[in-house]
Amino acid sequence: MTINYRSFGFQVLVGMLAGGALGFLARALGTGAGGELNGLAVALKTTGSTFVGLLSATVPPLIFAAIVTSIANLRRLENAARLAGQTLLWFAITALIAVSIGIAVGIIVQPGVGVDAGSLASHRPANVGTWLDFLKGLVPANSLGLSANTKIGESGAPSTAISFNTLQIVVISLAIGFATLSLGEKAEPFLAVIRSFLAVMRTILGWIIKLTPIGSAALIGTAVATYGWDMLHQLGSFAAATYLGLGIVLLVVYPVLLLLNGLSPLSFFAKAWPAIQLGFVSRSSVGTLPVTELVVERMGVEKGYAAFAVPLAATTKMDGCASIYPALAAIFVANFYGIPLHLLDYVLIVFVSVLGSAATAGLTGAVVMLTLTLTTLGLPLEGAGLLLAIDPIIDMGRTAVNVAGQVLVATVVAKREGLLDQAAAGDPDTLSAA
Numbered sequence: 177m178t179i180n181y182r183s184f185g186f187q188v189l190v191g192m193l194a195g196g197a198l199g200f201l202a203r204a205l206g207t208g209a210g211g212e213l214n215g216l217a218v219a220l221k222t223t224g225s226t227f228v229g230l231l232s233a234t235v236p237p238l239i240f241a242a243i244v245t246s247i248a249n250l251r252r253l254e255n256a257a258r259l260a261g262q263t264l265l266w267f268a269i270t271a272l273i274a275v276s277i278g279i280a281v282g283i284i285v286q287p288g289v290g291v292d293a294g295s296l297a298s299h300r301p302a303n304v305g306t307w308l309d310f311l312k313g314l315v316p317a318n319s320l321g322l323s324a325n326t327k328i329g330e331s332g333a334p335s336t337a338i339s340f341n342t343l344q345i346v347v348i349s350l351a352i353g354f355a356t357l358s359l360g361e362k363a364e365p366f367l368a369v370i371r372s373f374l375a376v377m378r379t380i381l382g383w384i385i386k387l388t389p390i391g392s393a394a395l396i397g398t399a400v401a402t403y404g405w406d407m408l409h410q411l412g413s414f415a416a417a418t419y420l421g422l423g424i425v426l427l428v429v430y431p432v433l434l435l436l437n438g439l440s441p442l443s444f445f446a447k448a449w450p451a452i453q454l455g456f457v458s459r460s461s462v463g464t465l466p467v468t469e470l471v472v473e474r475m476g477v478e479k480g481y482a483a484f485a486v487p488l489a490a491t492t493k494m495d496g497c498a499s500i501y502p503a504l505a506a507i508f509v510a511n512f513y514g515i516p517l518h519l520l521d522y523v524l525i526v527f528v529s530v531l532g533s534a535a536t537a538g539l540t541g542a543v544v545m546l547t548l549t550l551t552t553l554g555l556p557l558e559g560a561g562l563l564l565a566i567d568p569i570i571d572m573g574r575t576a577v578n579v580a581g582q583v584l585v586a587t588v589v590a591k592r593e594g595l596l597d598q599a600a601a602g603d604p605d606t607l608s609a610a
Contacts, residue, residue, distance in 0.1 A: 187388075187389040188388055188389050188392055188453055188454075188457060190389065191388070191389035191390060191391075191392045191393035191457075192392050192393065192396050192457065194393045194397075195220070195392060195393030195394060195395065195396035195397035195400075196396055196397065196400055198216065198220060198393065198397040198401075199220065199396060199397035199398065199399065199400025199401040200400055200401075201216060202214060202216040202217040202220060202397065202400075202401035203217075203400065203401045205217070216401075217398070217401045217402075219394075220393075220394045220397040220398045220401060221394075221398045221401075222394075223390065223391070223393075223394035224391065224394035224395040224397070224398045227384075227387060227388075227390070227391030227394060227395065228391070228395070228458075228459075228460075230384045230387070231381075231384060231458055231460050231463035232460070232463075234377060234380060234381045234384065234463070235460070235462045235463065236345055237373070237377050238374075238377050238378075238381065238462065238465060238466075239345050239346060239349060239462060239487070239490075239491060240345055240348070240349045240352075241370050241371075241373050241374035241377060242349075242374060242465060242483075242486075242487035242490075243346065243349035243350060243353055243487045243488065243491070244349050244352050244353040244356065244367075244370050245353075245367065245370055245371055245374055245483060246353065246483045246484040246485075246486075246487045246488065247349075247350065247353025247354055247356070247357055247484070248353055248356045248357055248363070248367050249480050249483045249484055250357060250480075250484055251357060251360070252480045253478075253480050253481060253484070255593070258593070259481060259484070259589070259593060259595075260484070262589050262592070262593065263484075263485050263488065263489075263585065263586075263589050266585045266588060266589055267489070267492065267493050267585060268530055270429075270433070270493075270495055270581055270584070270585060271493075271494075271495060271498065271499045271529055271530045272526065272529075272530055273425070273429055274421075274425050274429070274495040274496075274499035274500050274529075274577075274581075275499040275500065275502075275503050275525060275526050275529035275530065276526070277421055277424050277425055277429065277500065278421045278499060278500035278501070278502075278503030278504050278529075279503045279507070279522055279525060279526075281417050281420055281421040281424070281500075281504065282417060282421075282503060282504045282506075282507030282508070283507070285413060285416070285417040285420070286413075286507070286511055287413040287414040287416075287417045287504060287507060287508040287511065288413065288414065288507070288508035288509065288510070288511030288512040289413070289511045290413075346491050346492075378466045381463070381466055382466065385454065385466075385467065388454060388457055388458065391457065391458070392457035392458075395457065395459075395568070396457075398568075399568050399569050411562070411563070411566050413508075414504065414505075414508045414563065414566075415566060415569070415570060417504050417508075418500065418501060418504050418570050418573065418574075419570075419573050421500040421503075421504060422496055422500055422573045422574065422576075422577045425495060425496075425500060425577055425581075426576070426577050426580055430444075430580060430581070430584050431444075433584065433588060434584070434587075434588070437588050437591050437592065438591065439587065439588070439591060444475070444583075444584070444587065447471055447474055447475050448471050448475070448579075448580060448583045448584075450467055450471060451464055451467045451468040451470075451471040451579050451580075451583060452576050452579050452580050452583075453576075454467050454579075455468075455575040455576045455578060455579035455580075456572045456573070456575060456576040457572065458575070459568070459571045459572055459575045460575065461490045461491070461493075461494070461575060461578045461579055461582065462490050462491065464490070464575075464579050465486065465487060465490040468486050468489075468490060468579055468582055468583060469482055469483070469486040469487075471583055472485070472486055472583055472586045472587065475583065475586075475587050475596075476587075476590070476596045476597030477586055477587055477590040477595060477596055477597075478590060478595040478596070478597075481586070481589075481590055481593075481595050482586060482590075485585065485586040485589065485590075486582060486586055489581075489582035489585060489586065490582060493578065493581055493582045493585060494545075494574075494578045494581075495577050495578060495581040496573065496574030496575060496576070496577035496578045496581075497545060497571075497574045497575070497578055498529055498545050499529040499530075500574070500577070501545070501546070501570070501574050502525065502528065502529060502545050502546050502548075502549040503525050503529065503549075505546050505549070505550075505559075505560070505563055506521075506525055506549050506550060506553055506555060508559070508562075508563070509550060509555050509556065509559030509560070509562070510553075510555055512559060512562065513555070513556055513559065515555060517553075521553050524552050524553055525549060525553070527552075528545075528548060528549045528552050529549075546560050546563070547560055
């Protein structure tokens with residue numbers, strides 16, 4: 177097999193390997209007398225945070241433009257209401273399967289049992305998700321989805337940080353999208369501007385994505401330099417259980433669902449790999465959105481439906497972050513504190529995972545979803561602090577599964593509704609007849 181050394185995938189792989197090596201070197205160099213990071217560690221951390229910052233800067237306008245245009249595109253589709261219903265149904269079906277596997281793996285592996293409490297610092301996370309906060313978060317505080325947080329620093333001086341509430345942006349975008357849909361031709365001038373804006377944002381994001389090999393090297397290097405393998409050793413059972421659950425969903429459940437719908441798993445993964453790979457290194461489903469939509473279209477999904485399903489999935493379809501991870505994390509925390517879980521607790525985990533996934537909103541990390549699960553079960557929130565140290569490493573696998581699930585649902589629904597070019601999708605029947 178010939179290796180294309182200029183391919184994006186090969187460049188990212190080289191970046192990841194180089195980042196791991198640089199991370200070990202930075203860790204070996206140690207810290208200064210005052211605990212300050214060495215130059216290599218600072219360079220890795222700065223480069224990685226800059227890459228993530230660039231991705232994050234494109235998220236709010238990209239979500240707004242993508243969702244508004246995707247809703248408006250429904251007028252081009254027949255049976256739009258049925259397509260939307262089928263999409264949401266498959267979101268729920270795959271989430272239910274994923275959380276069930278997460279619970280099963282947790283019950284079998286029992287992560288958290290035997291972990292040395294004295295070696296792990298725990299604290300309550302700064303941001304805690306509750307059902308009240310989730311419901312309040314659905315109501316936009318302003319038209320831009322802006323929020324401000326004021327904190328008191330170590331010097332006693334207050335500092336205010338302005339951020340975007342992604343969940344509110346989704347709600348605002350859905351409202352405007354449906355408004356344009358109801359206005360019909362009257363909204364075309366507005367939609368023309370939004371479509372042009374979306375094209376501009378995708379171009380900018382395309383430039384940022386070209387930096388992925390460098391960004392992935394810095395992010396993985398920082399994770400290795402910061403945590404090494406000592407922390408992974410203490411939390412090894414949880415990390416292993418998480419990646420086991422993610423692997424089962426990605427490599428067993430998804431292929432089975434594809435085969436049951438007459439689709440080729442090999443062709444699916446061959447086409448979906450660029451998006452899955454970018455999701456792994458960027459840790460952002462929304463940041464991966466343009467690549468995911470391109471992959472879905474190349475899969476043979478009708479463009480109008482892809483333009484609707486992918487943006488919606490990128491903000492609400494999270495099999496990794498919102499299903500497998502919170503289930504395993506809840507079992508880990510319960511085992512760590514010696515709190516038994518009963519049947520009703522597992523039912524609550526399923527309920528939170530299927531209905532609360534929008535809380536993750538396609539961004540890096542899953543702290544909101546994790547704390548939402550822990551508060552629903554009445555488990556100590558300090559348990560979330562135990563898992564935050566290795567969260568960046570685990571989040572890579574979670575996001576890769578998120579993205580794969582987003583491509584899967586769009587492809588499966590398109591196949592079932594006759595919106596799939598079966599030859600492009602690698603349909604086994606079509607291939608055998610060719």
